[in-house]
Each structure stands twice: as C-alpha cells, then as structure tokens.
Amino acid sequence: MSAALRPVPRPGVLAIEAYVPGKSAAPAGVRLHKLSSNETPLGPSPAAVAAAQETTGHLALYPDGSAQALRTAIAAKYGLDPERIVCGAGSDELLSLLTYAYMGPGEEGLYSQYGFLVYRIAILAAGGTPVVAPERDHTADVDAILRAVTPRTRIVYLANPNNPTGTYLPFDEVRRLHAGLPGDVLLVLDAAYAEYVRRNDYAAGLELVAESENVVMTRTFSKVYGLAALRIGWMVAPAAVADAVNRIRGPFNLGSAAIAAGAAAVADDAHVAAAVAHNEAWLPKVTRAIEALGLAVTPSVGNFVLIHFPEAAGRGAAEADAFLTARGLILRRVGAYGLPHALRMTIGSAEANEAVVAALGAFVAGRSDA
Numbered sequence: 001m002s003a004a005l006r007p008v009p010r011p012g013v014l015a016i017e018a019y020v021p022g023k024s025a026a027p028a029g030v031r032l033h034k035l036s037s038n039e040t041p042l043g044p045s046p047a048a049v050a051a052a053q054e055t056t057g058h059l060a061l062y063p064d065g066s067a068q069a070l071r072t073a074i075a076a077k078y079g080l081d082p083e084r085i086v087c088g089a090g091s092d093e094l095l096s097l098l099t100y101a102y103m104g105p106g107e108e109g110l111y112s113q114y115g116f117l118v119y120r121i122a123i124l125a126a127g128g129t130p131v132v133a134p135e136r137d138h139t140a141d142v143d144a145i146l147r148a149v150t151p152r153t154r155i156v157y158l159a160n161p162n163n164p165t166g167t168y169l170p171f172d173e174v175r176r177l178h179a180g181l182p183g184d185v186l187l188v189l190d191a192a193y194a195e196y197v198r199r200n201d202y203a204a205g206l207e208l209v210a211e212s213e214n215v216v217m218t219r220t221f222s223k224v225y226g227l228a229a230l231r232i233g234w235m236v237a238p239a240a241v242a243d244a245v246n247r248i249r250g251p252f253n254l255g256s257a258a259i260a261a262g263a264a265a266v267a268d269d270a271h272v273a274a275a276v277a278h279n280e281a282w283l284p285k286v287t288r289a290i291e292a293l294g295l296a297v298t299p300s301v302g303n304f305v306l307i308h309f310p311e312a313a314g315r316g317a318a319e320a321d322a323f324l325t326a327r328g329l330i331l332r333r334v335g336a337y338g339l340p341h342a343l344r345m346t347i348g349s350a351e352a353n354e355a356v357v358a359a360l361g362a363f364v365a366g367r368s369d370a
Helices: 046-058 068-078 090-102 117-125 142-148 171-179 206-210 239-248 256-267 269-291 317-325 350-365
Strands: 085-088 108-112 129-133 153-159 186-190 215-220 233-236 296-298 304-308 342-346
Touching: 046 256, 068 085, 068 233, 068 256, 085 090, 085 239, 090 117, 090 153, 090 186, 090 215, 090 233, 090 239, 108 117, 108 142, 117 129, 129 142, 142 153, 142 171, 153 171, 171 186, 171 206, 186 206, 206 215, 269 296, 269 304, 269 350, 317 342, 317 350
Parallel strands: 108 129, 108 153, 153 186, 186 215
Antiparallel strands: 085 233, 215 233, 296 304, 304 342
C-alpha cells in the first residue's frame, strides 16, 4: 500500500513555471489602457459579435465537435483542404496537442531564445526536454537552431513573427531551416501575428505546409480578429498530422459561439483591413517617438514593440512599469522571457499610444507630472 497521503503529480510537472498573462488592472480611480496582451484596439467584427449572439438560444446543445463551419470558412479564405485544418481553444491548445502527439520522455523540443513561453510548458508537460537555440539581435538564428538539433529532437517551434520581440525570419530562411531538418522532425510555424506583417520577403508558411509532410502552421483569432475571449485557434497540417491531433483532441473543444464568430470574422475582410491599417500607421509612429526619448526599441513587424530600459537603479523596466501602471497604462513585463530590462507595449488606440509616449517622456526626464 502507498504511504503517500495524497496523489503526487508525475515527475517534472511541479517544475513547470505556469504561464502568467499580462496584467489587466489599474489602480482605483485611474482610467485603464491595457496594452499588455496584444489585443486589437478595434475590437471584433460586428458580424462576429452578431453570429456569437445568435448561438445563445441553443446553449443546451453540444457544439459541432468538428467545427465544420469554421474549418470551411478558413479553407475558403486560404484555398485549403478543410480536412487538413484542425481548430482548437486558441493556438495554445494546438501547440500543446502537437507536442503530446509527437514527443515523450527523453525526447527534445527546440525553440529560439526568446520564443513563446508556451513551447517550454508544452514540452515539459509531455515529459520532454526543452532545448533553446540562441538568437542574434533578438531574432531567431537558423544556423543556431540547426546546430541544436540532435537525434532526440522531435519538434522545432518557430514563432514568426516572434512574441515578445516582434522580429521575423524571411521566408527564404524558413525554407532553409526546413531543408536542414531531418524528415522525422516536425517544424511548427506559429504565425499568430502573420496578418500584421507588411514585408515582401515574409510568408506565414502555407506553401511549405502544402508541399511537406513535416510542417504545420498555427494561427489565432485572438489578435487581429479581436476574439481573444472566445479562444479560437486553427492549424493546417499534413493529413497524417491532422489525424494524429484529432485523435487526442477533446471532442467539443470549441464552443458554438466560437465556431460561429470565427466563421463570420474570417469572412469580414474589411474589418481585418481596418485593424491592419491602424497598426501600420501607429507602429512606426510609436517606435520613432519612443526612440526619440533615448530608449531602444527592437524593430517589430507585429502589433507591439519591445522597449529596452537602462539597467541603472531607478530608471529600469521595473520602475517604468510601476510609473506607467500608476497612470493606468498597463504594459507587459517580460522577465520570464529572459528580458528583465524590457517592457512590451501593444499598439493600442491613438489615445493610449499617445498617453504611453507622454508618460515615458516624463519617466525618462524624472518628472511626475504625466
């Protein structure tokens, strides 16, 4: 008989550091501008809201376990086979399911130095070993990733663009990475911010998925589509990979409101275009304004910027975060990513963006009037 007084998690589970979302609260009496989670300031498509509301009359019924309407809408937009699309409760769930399907104890998952924290969590949860490849100038380095591949490597995760840095790899480099991987290693292209990228040498990865047996691309409705509260993600994969993930996916992992709203949102090109245009106008404007204050900003192609602060006492990221929070301006601390001297700022409304720049100006100048 076991002497344990309570169930004990399997080895490694309690060593996982839980993911901590960005802050979402400001001091009482202060107007909140939440710029910590890369949410769109334009909100969701009105068509998506209406579609979600229409499902409330059927709350006693299970949703369609295959999310057929959503997969069909995504397939129509991108010219894909809906049978190769799998939907999940955010792309986070799909990243985890891919890991559980293809990795086990003693095997390795590989990602770049400042890659999304969920990769490490998923690898450890599957009993695998995280392997980190160094970056160059806060950008994934293909050669460093390939040097880190071993016979135990099962998955390589590439956030492109990357969160929290906002940097990206040109598609030629992604192809070079894929060409250097063994055929039994799964390359997962996490393209959560793809819609925002305006670079001629960028591609999200659909072509590579179409022509390969070991490439998956994941996407989300939480960013440009403004549906973060509904938790909708999708992936396109080779038929064998989609089949494997569907075998371990929960049968009703997406609710009816999510399915309906996602299908409506993906068809509203005008709303997406407006969100992208807002970001395209404000991303360079915010970058230039913050750099003019003497703070370094990592060049970003996403809907956020990574702001670097001095290490000097009283002038660092922690002090800047406290200064901004007291004024209702909530940015993201990124110490968990190994960036203790930086804050990530989502591109928000015009009012929010201008308020952050003004407050940072006061902070840098040592004033308290902002």
